[in-house]
Amino acid sequence: PVDRLVLFDYRRGRDQSGPKSMLADFKGIIQTDGYVVYDALFENHPDIHLTFCMAHARRKFVDAVKDDEKQANYVLDEIQKLYLLEAKMREENLNWELRTAARKKYADPILESLGKWLGDNQYRYRPVSPMGKAIAYAHKRWAGLSAYVLHGQMEIDNNLVENAVRPLAIGRKNYLFAGSHEAAEMTAAMYSFMASCKKNNINEFEWLKDVFERIQSINHKSLYQLLPSNWKEYRPT
Template identity: 70%
Template sequence: GTLPDRAIEKGIPAASTLAQMTVDKYVYGLPLHRQLDKYSKMGVRIPASTASNWLMQGWKTIEPLWKLLKEVVLSQKYLQVDETPIKVQDRGHKNNMHKGYMWLYHAPVDRLVLFDYRKNRDRSGPSELLAKFKGVIQTDGFGVYHSLFDQHPSIMLSFCMAHARRKFVEAEKYDQEAARYVVGQMRVLYALESSMREAGLSSEARAKLRQEQAIPILETLGNWLNKNLYAYPPKSPMGEAIAYAHSRWAGLSFYTLHGDMEIDNNLVENAVRPLAVGRKNYLFAGSHDAAHMTAAMYSFMASCKRNGVDEREWLSDIF
């Protein structure tokens, strides 16, 4: 019979095999050596260096697609951004290990996710990637995004309500009554979001309901923050929670202006989870090149998941 299509020119693995190895690693967090143990028990012995090379070559065949994904994500008008560390093997650093960062860019409207590997957490990575971006960036309160906003006038900043809420939850032990008041008001905001999601409302309908129901609550909360800004010691949990929310209040309320926007950054934070599992299981990327490949593969896998596409079938087709 005819041989199956090869994913790699002159390579041994069929497209389905390479797809399965990729999915096992980047969706299920199964390290390559454990995958190879599994093959070995079935009588197929594959050297680790060979398998690593297959994955790298597989990535090179679909690299143009990653560049296209990047273009599409950056053409959006609304992105959620987050960052998370990743260890990378590098002989030039202490213990031969470098702490790099994965920056995540999630486009909620088209449900696409872009992972971008950078060697550090400073603003150079997002500043370069977002140089031509025009629209809204939704983030946690990390300072890099403020400087990004100052640097690029075409970027508007929106913040994550979940981060602000968390600080008031932590402050409950300090002043239960005040903290519970704020958290209770935020609960009403979240209940509105939940009911709109369940009803499958259009972007226009969501914007209208937020104007009618969310804005009065946010105005009341904003006034409460103004009134209580200096009511607590600045270093106390409540003082810090109020200062955090007060200094970001315009950005925390920004989501009400657009029906497409989310109240928080939870969707992009959910996209980090497979990387967190992988990080625990295979600990580090073998090189900076491998970290770039890892970013691309996580981009594809996360985008498949957000769109309900079977990752293995999609990769088999692409390879």
């Protein structure tokens, strides 16, 4: 299942060509960190619903506390209510349908009120001030930030992706360079496998050892059995 896999896709730049080719045939929901390339590509796409990350919006207001503590904390308190609802639903292990219903009942009024507040205050602060930047960021993306309410399978933020990316960010600071584009592609593949193992609570060394032992003899039609998301089910006993 795709929902138990992590993919690092290496590209030589950060322009539109990467996501455009990778997602050329995609239809469904994309959740991003608000990077402008996705807006340009998919904002008006008929088959793609673009949603954003509430955690990224929240961080802007954390930075804005020094600018206007009272108003920034108001926004943070409202966002905290949304996260408390998410935590409660996880504790109750609600399915997607019940998550959607709970969000519409409890999160919708908060989001509607907060969206109105953003609109009312978008010109109150200097655009270059921390508060002005936070409001502008959230107000511009508010439809996408609120869209998770409509889709029970979506999360309020993309922290799952952020957590998967963190080891790569730490490693990049240590070794700085991959050496070549080909090496970077292989590195991305290995990070994909390791992150997917972690996602499926699999020991990375045991998985690698088993894959290296079996991959030469396994039928190519059965290669899917070696994916971390399927490995436990098909691993020989």
